[in-house]
Amino acid sequence: MSENTLVTAGTFSFPHEAEIARSTLEAEGIAAYVVDAHTINMQWLYSNAMGGVRVKVQAKDLNAAKEILNTDYSPLVDSEIGVEVNEKCSKCGGILEPYTKGRRPAYLVFLLLGFPLFFYQHGFRCVSCGNFTKT
The missing domain is CATH 3.30.70 (Alpha-Beta Plaits)
Structure with missing residues (x-):
């Protein structure tokens, strides 16, 4: 070749x-x-x-x-937007993941009413205990 x-x-x-x-x-x-x-x-x-x-x-x-x-440029992106890579849960010390609370009910309201009602919150959820922390 x-x-x-x-x-x-x-x-x-x-x-x-x-x-x-x-x-x-x-x-x-x-x-x-x-x-x-x-x-x-x-x-x-x-x-x-x-x-x-x-x-x-x-x-x-x-x-x-x-x-x-x-x-993999993920750590650079995280540091640029200010996300702490080693953030821990305040209750149990577990690992946090990005999570949108209330997304499923908002989607169901959209299907039933035909227009969106945005009542969801962005934040982090603990993988271990499920504790939600709003950002």
Whole structure:
């Protein structure tokens, strides 16, 4: 296989995800191309049948591209928006997860009345004891 042959570095369900991957690779100096984005935009139900939207790179850049695409930036995002990664429950010391309290009743009201009543709250819920903390 030639070094200039295009190989798949990643597959995505939606074109916007592939475009983000392409721009990330190009920011790192790797030439990348999005394949089948227009087809999936026209008929998005074909995405799984076609193998998704593919991001292709040259064979010589494949390992570096996969390493870049597999990098987890979650801690950077959490620190940027001010979420403490090690937040603990005030009652039991368990791990907190993002949770929206009252979402299910709000959805049922929307189905029954035909218009939304927004009475839900965003916050964190303890995985262990279920304690809700409003943000």
